[in-house]
Amino acid sequence: MNRLKDLFSSGRKALAVFLTAGFPEPGLDEELALAVLDAGADILEIGFPFSDPLADGPMIQRASELSLENGTTLAKSISLAGRLRQKTEAPLVLMGYANPVYHMGYPEFADRVAGAGADGVIVADLPLDESGPLRDELKGKGVSLIPMAAPNTSVGRLDEIIKTGSGFLYIVSMTGLTGDAFEAEAPWRKLARIARDEGSLPVCVGFGISNGDDAVRAVREADGVIVGTAVISAIFRGLEDSREAAVENAVDLVRELASALEMEYPFKE
Amino acid sequence: MTSPARVPDERGFFGSFGGRYVPEVLIPALDDLEKAFNDAVADKSFNDTLNVILADYSGRPTPLTTAKRYAGAGTSFVLELKREDLNHTGAHKINNTLGQVMLAVRMGKERIIAETGAGQHGVATATAAALFGLPCAVYMGVEDIARQAPNVERMKLLGAEVLPVEDGAGTLKDAVNEAMRDWVRNVAGTFYVLGSAVGPHPYPVMVRHFQSVIGIEAKEQFLKKHGQLPDIVVACVGGGSNAAGTFYAFLDDPVRLVGIEAGGTGDDPGLHGSSLGLGSPGIFHGSLSYILQDDDGQIVTAHSISAGLDYPGVGPEHSSWLTSERVEYFRVRDESALAATSVFTRDEGILPALETAHAIAWIGESAAVLAGRKILLCLSGRGDKDMETLISREVQV
Ligand SMILES: Cc1ncc(COP(=O)(O)O)c(C=O)c1O
Numbered sequence: 001m002n003r004l005k006d007l008f009s010s011g012r013k014a015l016a017v018f019l020t021a022g023f024p025e026p027g028l029d030e031e032l033a034l035a036v037l038d039a040g041a042d043i044l045e046i047g048f049p050f051s052d053p054l055a056d057g058p059m060i061q062r063a064s065e066l067s068l069e070n071g072t073t074l075a076k077s078i079s080l081a082g083r084l085r086q087k088t089e090a091p092l093v094l095m096g097y098a099n100p101v102y103h104m105g106y107p108e109f110a111d112r113v114a115g116a117g118a119d120g121v122i123v124a125d126l127p128l129d130e131s132g133p134l135r136d137e138l139k140g141k142g143v144s145l146i147p148m149a150a151p152n153t154s155v156g157r158l159d160e161i162i163k164t165g166s167g168f169l170y171i172v173s174m175t176g177l178t179g180d181a182f183e184a185e186a187p188w189r190k191l192a193r194i195a196r197d198e199g200s201l202p203v204c205v206g207f208g209i210s211n212g213d214d215a216v217r218a219v220r221e222a223d224g225v226i227v228g229t230a231v232i233s234a235i236f237r238g239l240e241d242s243r244e245a246a247v248e249n250a251v252d253l254v255r256e257l258a259s260a261l262e263m264e265y266p267f268k269e
Numbered sequence: 270m271t272s273p274a275r276v277p278d279e280r281g282f283f284g285s286f287g288g289r290y291v292p293e294v295l296i297p298a299l300d301d302l303e304k305a306f307n308d309a310v311a312d313k314s315f316n317d318t319l320n321v322i323l324a325d326y327s328g329r330p331t332p333l334t335t336a337k338r339y340a341g342a343g344t345s346f347v348l349e350l351k352r353e354d355l356n357h358t359g360a361h362k363i364n365n366t367l368g369q370v371m372l373a374v375r376m377g378k379e380r381i382i383a384e385t386g387a388g389q390h391g392v393a394t395a396t397a398a399a400l401f402g403l404p405c406a407v408y409m410g411v412e413d414i415a416r417q418a419p420n421v422e423r424m425k426l427l428g429a430e431v432l433p434v435e436d437g438a439g440t441l442k443d444a445v446n447e448a449m450r451d452w453v454r455n456v457a458g459t460f461y462v463l464g465s466a467v468g469p470h471p472y473p474v475m476v477r478h479f480q481s482v483i484g485i486e487a488k489e490q491f492l493k494k495h496g497q498l499p500d501i502v503v504a505c506v507g508g509g510s511n512a513a514g515t516f517y518a519f520l521d522d523p524v525r526l527v528g529i530e531a532g533g534t535g536d537d538p539g540l541h542g543s544s545l546g547l548g549s550p551g552i553f554h555g556s557l558s559y560i561l562q563d564d565d566g567q568i569v570t571a572h573s574i575s576a577g578l579d580y581p582g583v584g585p586e587h588s589s590w591l592t593s594e595r596v597e598y599f600r601v602r603d604e605s606a607l608a609a610t611s612v613f614t615r616d617e618g619i620l621p622a623l624e625t626a627h628a629i630a631w632i633g634e635s636a637a638v639l640a641g642r643k644i645l646l647c648l649s650g651r652g653d654k655d656m657e658t659l660i661s662r663e664v665q666v
Pocket of ligand 1: 389
């Protein structure tokens with residue numbers, strides 16, 4: 001069974017939503033995950049927290065910090081994926097930084113991730129050059145190590161990234177951090193076009209996409225979009241009120257994103 | 270004693286440590302930097318210009334001073350001090366920043382950024398940026414801003430913008446995070462001047478290269494003075510730049526190399542900065558090296574009385590020297606460093622930086638077994654910046 005492959009081969013423009021495990025608190029993370037899937041997210045990215053999230057802007061940094069304060073670990077984040085797998089068939093992707101994974105050990109990490117029923121892993125600070133050992137471990141268990149490309153990635157390197165990658169190609173929309181402003185007409189488009197012409201990996205674009213409009217503009221050149229900071233920020237805003245408002249805010253945003261994509265790219269099952 | 274790799278391999282690994290564990294967006298910048306660095310060091314005119322600036326501007330070669338009294342120096346053992354404190358701006362840091370800022374100019378970069386802990390690297394970067402007329406921003410943790418106030422004012426006087434970092438403990442690790450984030454956002458026109466032999470390839474080899482002038486000079490000076498090599502070479506280790514720069518010239522010689530880490534207030538997590546002595550291998554700030562981490566692979570906050578050693582990681586080349594056993598590493602606690610500062614200053618008439626004081630304290634504590642030996646110490650910097658800490662801890666200087 002390959003849930004990512006099935007999703008993309010259906011021709012559907014995919015909506016991937018990022019949530020941080022253990023944020024805003026254990027239990028509520030699971031509720032949020034199920035709610036956003038119900039609201040139209042196609043892929044769930046489960047962030048496992050790290051003390052020094054270099055590629056993240058203030059919003060996801062704060063979520064990661066709270067998650068750690070709540071006692072979240074890599075093992076607990078993987079367990080969350082496992083619990084979600086009991087309740088959904090949507091592709092689940094674990095996302096975070098290299099050190100917790102390295103510290104757990106690649107073989108054990110691969111075992112646990114596969115055991116939980118997750119489909120892919122994204123590691124923000126494990127570029128092509130250093131990703132071989134983890135990629136091999138995961139491959140052995142049928143889990144994709146989803147590669148990332150940036151707007152300044154050379155075409156030659158992109159080729160190598162696509163050749164060794166699986167799941168999908170995550171194109172970062174700008175030379176910036178999560179939560180920075182999205183630019184629709186920017187160098188990432190050229191990269192996305194080249195990658196899609198190559199044809200072997202679906203392309204998702206992320207970083208900065210914060211509303212339906214961004215999503216529609218982004219997905220013209222891609223097979224899917226990834227939304228993180230905007231959802232985390234919606235949750236933070238809701239939390240000022242109540243747990244319910246937090247869930248509601250996230251659901252509203254995901255509905256807006258999903259219906260904008262659906263409107264532009266009607267999908268008949 | 271096995272012979273360690275002298276240079277990192279083409280992927281930036283010193284044995285099994287090093288590499289480039291960074292977001293993809295930084296890879297092209299690191300490729301450019303590596304190429305520019307390799308071109309520059311092979312270019313006679315770059316090296317000649319750098320050497321002239323090191324001499325005429327920074328005051329190199331720094332002298333080798335024979336210690337007179339400290340802990341039996343001059344009677345029980347020979348102690349030679351490589352006076353990096355006599356560099357312009359008061360520490361070894363400027364050897365590296367002049368080299369890197371020259372490289373930035375060569376690459377056509379328009380803006381300099383840096384992180385700083387003790388403020389020494391920040392001051393040295395702001396100085397080099399001023400010399401070459403480039404705008405400069407320095408990230409500094411709020412805790413460090415409080416304890417190194419004079420250096421903050423110096424950076425501002427030099428025209429640099431000091432950007433306070435509130436995250437985490439507000440120390441060096443957090444400043445590096447913010448500097449890297451700035452670099453990610455402004456990667457095309459900005460040059461990140463990293464202050465120690467840490468980070469993704471090519472930083473560890475580049476910083477060690479620019480600092481290797483310390484060991485090269487010291488070796489020649491020591492030979493001239495004593496007709497032999499030192500028996501022991503000692504340096505303090507934060508990220509490891511002054512130590513790597515000092516040790517590098519002696520790697521193939523029958524010389525005992527000793528690095529001193531921050532022992533802080535104890536061996537429990539959070540109380541010290543001893544990545545090599547008490548840490549384990551992990552991936553942090555762009556390379557695989559010894560780091561301080563918990564059971565989940567989260568980075569543990571370091572502690573040291575000296576801001577320059579208050580860092581939960583260390584350069585990958587030191588990790589390779591630890592595992593190959595080419596270098597021995599020990600740790601010295603806050604109290605010992607403070608006490609040694611006081612004694613050494615009165616004995617020698619030199620106020621050392623608190624970072625250096627850790628290495629000085631180790632020599633004092635090891636005096637009995639050092640009898641008859643000839644020792645070289647890298648006196649990495651002067652202690653003026655630490656006056657507030659010394660006064661608040663009631664150290665009698
Ligand atoms: C005087 C002095 N010595 C030593 C250090 C530690 O750094 P490194 O280990 O890179 O030499 C610092 C850092 O700020 C310093 O200012």
